[in-house]
Amino acid sequence: MDDAASLADELQRSFPTTSGRLRFTEMLEAHYELETGPARCRHLIICGIVALFLYDCFLISDWRLIPDIFQTALVVRLGVVTPIALLIVAILLSRPSARIREASQATISVIVAASVLYLTSTSQSPLVIFHHYGIILVVLFANVVQRLHFPYAVAASTAIVTMYTIAVGHMPSLPSEAALSSVMILSGGAVFTLVANYSLERQFRIGYLLRLKDRLRRDELEGLSRQDPLTGLGNRRELDRHLRRLWPESGPARTISMMMVDVDHFKSYNDGFGHLAGDKCLQRIAALIAGELRGPNDRAFRYGGEEFLILCEGMDMARAVSIAERVRLAVDMAAIPHKYSPVAPNVTVSIGVAATPSRSALSCQDLIRNADAALYRAKQNGRNRVCPPAHLSAEIAEFPSRKLLLPSFGNKTTGR
Template sequence: MVGNAEDISPSMQIDLDAIDEAIGSRSWLLRFPDALEATFERDTGRQRCRELIVRAYIGIVIYDLFAIADWWATPSLFWTALWVRVAFFTPVALTLVAVLYTTPRAVIRESIICLGGGAVAVGTVIYLMAVSGPALQGTLHESMTLLVLFMTVVQRTRFFYLVPTCLGFLAAHIWAVAHFYHYTPGQQVAINMVFGATVIFALVASYTMERDLRLHYLFSLRGRAQNRELDRMSRRDALTGLGNRRSLEETLAACEQAIAAAGELAIVLLDIDHFKLFNDNSGHQAGDLCLKRVAGILQAELRGQADHAFRFGGEEFIIVLQKTPLTKAVRIAERMRQAIEHAAIPHPALGADAVVTASFGAACSQPGHVLNIAEIIASADAALYAAKRNGRNQVWPRPLSANSAEIIPMADRTSQKG
């Protein structure tokens, strides 16, 4: 059973195109492409095992209750039938059910149902026919019909496992009717045709139910994938592809806990130098392209999932660096500054050979000092202002120089202004 779309694994990485292709193909083979099939099993396998376990217990109880029919129909066979049902079939079936608690692979899971609910149960019925002698119940072979229904309707055995099982039932039924019962050939044909029709109807129902199950899963999966894509888009800046203000606020809210746990958090603010002049001289279309290129450079310089880049507004960007001290944040900012400058994006408004540059300001939470996110951002903004006041195209605080042991402190900014 699939369940709701919300129950589908959030780690699912199948894209919408693959899902739509699977829905469009409606493969009669009842199997998805390998990656999608693996996702289907991962998302539904555990729930299916739980359902099979509950239904198996119900089947075992009902099977054992048929001892009542044995008592009334063939009293001489009662104790033998009771032993077969309670002392043999029930322990074997419970052992197979116990395996389902381990959530085995599909081939093992479905084979257990075919073996326990199929082969073993049919074997016990044929055994009772063999030991009945003159006391043979006329309805024993009819109990095989109940087994077909149990396998199909109750346990909903997967179609490709059910086909050989039901064909085995049919062969056993034909043999048992011919071997143990004194029916005329015409009666045998009629009885076997009824059972054969039951098998055919059961297989058609099994195919239809599994096809509908898989289609329902695909539609649920597509709905979740679409919701995930819409959610992702709602957190992205439409122009640059970086995180937007909504995504920034969510990330910063999560980072508050890191600060509370004495973890270091660095914020880097950057602003493209003389961007208004760039827009006025080259036009907004060129300005948009410049923003995209700078955003791509920033994204490429991030170290991994712990780093995040956002468009802060206009030509301003913000970088959130988790578990990063100020010295390392400044080095990362300097690397970004150099990458933007080396990209050599022309800035015609500043001269024939001028290129686009950016100014950076960095700040970090301090161990032992309780600072909230707003205060760190304010410090980074002040550092950015200092970088612009000191001539732009630089990082503030200043990165380590070849002969320096420390970053230029905030207190020295005034003396550095020119």
Template sequence: MNEIAVTLASVDACVNGRRTRSIRFPPDIERQFEADMHDKRCKRLTIGLLVSAPLYNLFLLGDWLLVPDVVRLAMWVHFSIVTPWMLLVAWLVSRKPRPFVRELLAASVPLLIILQIDLGFALTASESAAHYQYVVIPTLLYTNVSLHRLEFRFARVVTAAILLLHTAFVISASYISAPIAVTIIVQLLICGYITLIANYTMERDLRRAYLYSLRDRLRHADADAASRRDPLTGLANRLHLDDELSRVWSRPECRASPVSAVMIDIDHFKHLNDRYGHAAGDLCLKRVAAILQAEIRRTGDLVARYGGEEFLIILPDMAMMDAVRLAERIRRSIEIAAIPNEGRSLLGIVTASFGVAACSPSDLSPLELIAAADHALYAAKGKGRNQVWPPLVADATVRSLTEPLTFMASSSEAARGV
């Protein structure tokens, strides 16, 4: 399924505003429609052409019975021109060309068929030739409502060309009387009109069903996205976080690439809630979340609300020191935001503590990496808050690479009773 590039609002507006006779969508939805339906349309046309090629050649029975004087010419045109062209178009369409080219190729087939019919009609001297023109009716059915069924914008043009071309041959035929010619032309006009109405109705219903289906897909996608987002901050929630960790750890080509985790805790958040109220606390969480999102600039990085006033950043393919630099940049941005928190905070503003850890997916599990980052966060809080642990200095960096892993090893040993 193709990625959806339209919004639910635009689809709703299209559903509620479709009052014109045009069956085409606004440009953005039309592009999505083509993206979703192109492969299916190409497959349908390809199969239709392969099936209709032998059926078309059954028309030779009519040539033999009604216009035997031109049957050899008809056979030559059938097998040397029209049938090879149908098979070539089937192959070209199976290659999935651009939509306009696809429909142009499809439109060429009924036009070539009607030229073959009218060529025989013009050259014959058979007394039964007046009945030969009735093979135009199945050609119109084939063009507009049967196996081929052109898009309505092409069907209109091809139908008009078929009717005009055949009307010209009927009028010019000396062996057809005026009453019979009028009857033939009226009959073909009625057939053309009815098949075009059917073509329009089928395409309209197809597009309407697609539009409702697209709206349902977008609603489902929005509901799924809402279930994976924290309602207060708009960040990823634990469900989304777990899915992303599973995805990162399942990449076989990146088992040796580093993954960094940054655990963030807002300092003295309980005091802020007690002093300013929960509304101020919620606003603080939103502002910090916005800062985190603004600082994360790489595709694939994930910011999640881990719980309460804690946030977690997962940074695939980022080394430890780069993650520490990012954490320090975010720490300064939170300070610069100057969110009031007087009393417990030494600066009188909201600050945050950061714990950073890194590993290769082949060395630690996601839970172990998060535990290591949480352990580093507690170290930052124990050393005075409003800082990143490990700090951006060489000796601390060495410790930072070993302390979390030592912590994890000791925890594992304790769990086993060693």
């Protein structure tokens, strides 16, 4: 819950920055990478394999345009660039960090462009002046298809344009006017695709923020729908969901203990002090109950009115009685004044405890009935007590399938 709240705060702060910056706050950026990184790797792997196939298919163009160094083209494309590209695909399969992932993609784009320019500058074929035009495809692929993160796209595009400018400037067969025109076309293509790259990444990130905001809102509403609005404990709907999880068709996988807690003489408290004070009293008791839970397998619910229910997974009767006694004692020691009680000066609780072993034939309804019967006996025998009492819990734990119909011999109490 705290993580969700922190994420919501980071999300709220990140929305204003999306007007210009592409990077989120550190926490949100880490969450963004965690959720989108695997899909990003899959996208790059698919694009990379398709692009590598097309890149090697350009051997057909090499055979027609630069036949004098076709053997060199075979070595460069199949013996150098292809293994490097496959190595990068293998790196992506390991789901590396965002920096390694994006840097590797920018690097292979520059390597591909360099291989084309190397072949262009090496050949003496009269048709070589048509060979270098494919460089624009490399820029287009890196910035729009791969969608390199913008800083890496800028770095790769700058490197490719710089190499291209140097290469065509040293091509004697290419007139200077044509070389200038080619450089300007490639530069313009790089700028246009970088603008598209920036817009695509910005829209993708804003879309992620909106989806995350909707998901957090749904989670919050879902949490509220399962939470008692007064006490913050689970409500009956959440209790039903939890019981369904604990009771598959084969019965509970682990021992389940249940404690049913009832506030003694709460009606007189509510009538005497008023409903607002009654609400505060229930909130205080709920907090005391929650404070006695010991782990994720212990859950507390508001069962209705002034009744609460505690479910403990993997806990036998003896330990459950011990926790119930701690809850009773915590409420008693809180000394919440109750001058309208007929027998006690402060608010107290009565608790009925029941347990069922793993793979038991008892249903969750049986367990609730047993806990309710134990609570009834606790109230009949004077309130402010736990039933069954501690000295009988071990005996009952040895015979968990018996109905809890033992009399209560509780602690001394100021209640009746």
